[in-house]
Amino acid sequence: MFYKGQIVVYPAQGPGVIEDLERREIGGCETEFYVIRILSGNTRVLVPVGNAVNVGLRVPCTPDEARAALDALRDSGGRAGSWGQNWNRRYREYTERLKSPSLREVCGVLKELFLLSGRKELSFGERRLQEQAMSLVAAELACVLKKDVCEIRSSIERLFADAAAGGEKEGDAPLPCPATSATGCESA
Helix, strand or coil, rough: CCCCCCCCEEECCCCEEEEEEEEEEEECEEEEEEEECCCCCCCEEEEHHHHCCCCCCCCCCHEEEEEEEHHHHHHHCCCCCCCCHHHHHHHHHHHHHHHCCHHHHHHHHHHHHHHCCCCCCCHHHHHHHHHHHHHHHHHHHEEEEEEEEHHHHHHHHHHHHHHHHHHHHCCCCCCCCCCCCCCCCCCC
C-alpha cells in the first residue's frame, strides 16, 4: 500500500517519510514493518505493514483539503461540544481525538481549545494538548502546502487573533491569541 520514500501521516505524531521496509522476528513470527521517520523530530516509528491502515497511517491530505481545514479553523462560530464537561473529561476526549487519522478531527480539537481559552484559562494538560494539536496541524499543512511550519503556525494564530480583534459573532466573547512556543518550528 505504501512505498519507500513516500510521505505519510502517522496519528498523534504527524507527517513522516517511509525510509525503509524491514523484516523482524517478533514472538516467533516474521513481520514486515514500515520504518517511518517523523519529520518534526526525527523520531523513527515502526508500523507493521499488515496493521498500517488499522493504526491510521495515511497519505497527507490534498492541497484542497488543507485549504478547507484552514477555512474550518477560520470559521470561529459555534461552540465547542466539550465545554460543559470538566477539564478531566475534556482532556480524555481531546486526547482520543488527537489520535484520529482525520486532519479535520485534529483541527476540531485545536479550534475548540482556542475557543475555550477565550472563555477560561486552560488547564496545564489542555495547554499541552493545544500545543500538540497545533504541531500536528501545522506540520501536515506545511508539508502539503509546501510552506514553513512557523509560517503555518503564525497563520493559524492570526486567525484567532483576528477573531479576538472584532471578528467574533454576536453573543460570543472575544477570542484571545494564546502564545505558542516556536520550539519545534522547522521546515517539513
